[in-house]
Amino acid sequence: MAERGNLFVVAAPSGAGKTSLVKAVVESITDITVSISHTTRSKRPGEIHGTNYYFVDKTEFQRLINHNDFLEYATIFDNFYGTSKSWVEQTLAQGIDVILEIDWQGHQQIKRLFPHAIGIFILPPSLHDLEERLVKRNQDHPDIIKKRLADAQETSAHIREFDYVVVNDDFAVAQHELSTIVQACRLLQKRQTAKYARLIADLT
DSSP: OOOOOOEEEEEOOTTSSHHHHHHHHHHHSSSEEEOOOEEOSOOOTTOOBTTTBEEOOHHHHHHHHHTTOEEEEEEETTEEEEEEHHHHHHHHHTTOEEEEEOOHHHHHHHHHHOTTOEEEEEEOSOHHHHHHHHHHTTOSOHHHHHHHHHHHHHHHTTGGGSSEEEEOSSHHHHHHHHHHHHHHHHTOHHHHHHHTHHHHHHHO
């Protein structure tokens, strides 16, 4: 039977580069994947249903809540986001690591259900840099950007609830650090002793 995968929860203020970092890590490491969340928000340019998110309306999202289909869900900027419970469980059981890109509220929910989940928080190098990134990506109205900056400060106040912190200043460095966390968690004593139980028994 495959060794159960690790569950990673990656959170960050909007615009900190979380999605790009996670994508780069998943493309560079085997046996790891990103959970695709359901959301009620509108598609942004270039986004694809079933690849970036499962885009659903609020009625369908509520139906999924009623059927207990979400591992966690949250409301962010008047839109709902949720993580499929069955998909995460099945993927972890296959020995594949799963990354959840969710907010701090979702992280709290996940930790109650999966106490061994590994929380990683991505920080921007500064609030000014974060504002510049949000303006440059040209996806939000100025009023929304102001909301996102205020939310960034509230979000960052929960940083001590996470196990690891990565500052996304130099992208290559941040990617390396995130990859290192994933690889190190795969080498934890409890995982290695289970994986190599026969070898250890022979040696001891």
